[in-house]
Amino acid sequence: MQLANLCFLRRGDEILLAMKKRGFGVGKWNGVGGKLNVMETARAATVREAKEEIGVIINPDDLEKVGEINFIFPEKGDEKLFVHVFFCTKWEGEPSESEEMRPQWFTISEIPFDEMWTDDKIWLPDAIAGKKFRAKFILKGEGEEIESYEVVWVESF
Numbered sequence: 001m002q003l004a005n006l007c008f009l010r011r012g013d014e015i016l017l018a019m020k021k022r023g024f025g026v027g028k029w030n031g032v033g034g035k036l037n038v039m040e041t042a043r044a045a046t047v048r049e050a051k052e053e054i055g056v057i058i059n060p061d062d063l064e065k066v067g068e069i070n071f072i073f074p075e076k077g078d079e080k081l082f083v084h085v086f087f088c089t090k091w092e093g094e095p096s097e098s099e100e101m102r103p104q105w106f107t108i109s110e111i112p113f114d115e116m117w118t119d120d121k122i123w124l125p126d127a128i129a130g131k132k133f134r135a136k137f138i139l140k141g142e143g144e145e146i147e148s149y150e151v152v153w154v155e156s157f
Contacts, residue, residue, distance in 0.1 A: 001080040005046045006033040007063065009056070010089050013108050015128065017116075018054060018101035029116050032101060033083075042084035050091070053101040057092040064088065065157040066127045069119070070136045074147070085127070118146055132156060 008031040009016035017029040032053045036045040043060040050058050067085035072078060095103040106112065108128055113121040119137050127133060132154050138147040 001082055003036040003042070004034060004081055004083045005036065005042045005049065005086065006031045006083050007046045007050060007058075007086045007088055009050075009091060009095065010087055010128075011105075014105045015108060015111065016054075016095055016103055016105055017111070018095075018103040021100055021102060023100065025117070027115075029104075029112055030120075031085075032103075043086075046084075046086055050088075053098050054095040054103045055093055055098065056095055058088055059090070062088055062090040065132075067123060067133045067135065068157075069123070069134075071119075072136070072138045074138060075141055087127070118144060119149065122146075122149065123151055126153070 016031075018032055020026050020028050020030060032050050033046060034049045034053075036042060040048075043063055046063055047058050047060050050056050063086040065084060066087050069083040069085060071081040071083065073080070097103065111124070113124075119135070123133055123135055133151050134154055135149065135151040137149045139145065140147050
């Protein structure tokens with residue numbers, strides 16, 4: 001199982017999404033994040049990825065864990081991806097474009113779900129509203145289509 005992280009910066013009624021410019025997820029809006037290195041915690045990886053992808057500095061204590069997602073790809077030999085999801089409202093620096101990501105602020109009411117991963121519209125609105133969750137998505141092909149899913153809302157992590 002591959003471990004990964006995903007982080008969304010938030011300010012007021014806005015959320016920062018980044019357009020993926022290369023690699024897995026190219027052409028989609030998403031939070032920043034990626035795979036954890038060996039012996040790296042999810043928080044440490046999130047701090048590293050935010051710096052690499054959009055040039056901001058985050059204190060790991062300022063990350064709020066809001067979710068865990070287990071993605072299963074049956075057509076890829078049951079490959080699994082476990083993602084820790086964080087929100088962050090405090091950081092240093094202004095989000096800036098890198099070779100991998102182009103960040104942009106969106107109001108909550110204008111999130112471009114049709115240009116994001118299909119699972120995002122299922123859990124992200126409730127997470128923005130303050131709910132924490134654990135989810136499991138069984139995906140078809142490269143992950144563009146959901147075969148089935150389950151979302152469980154939890155009190156805390």
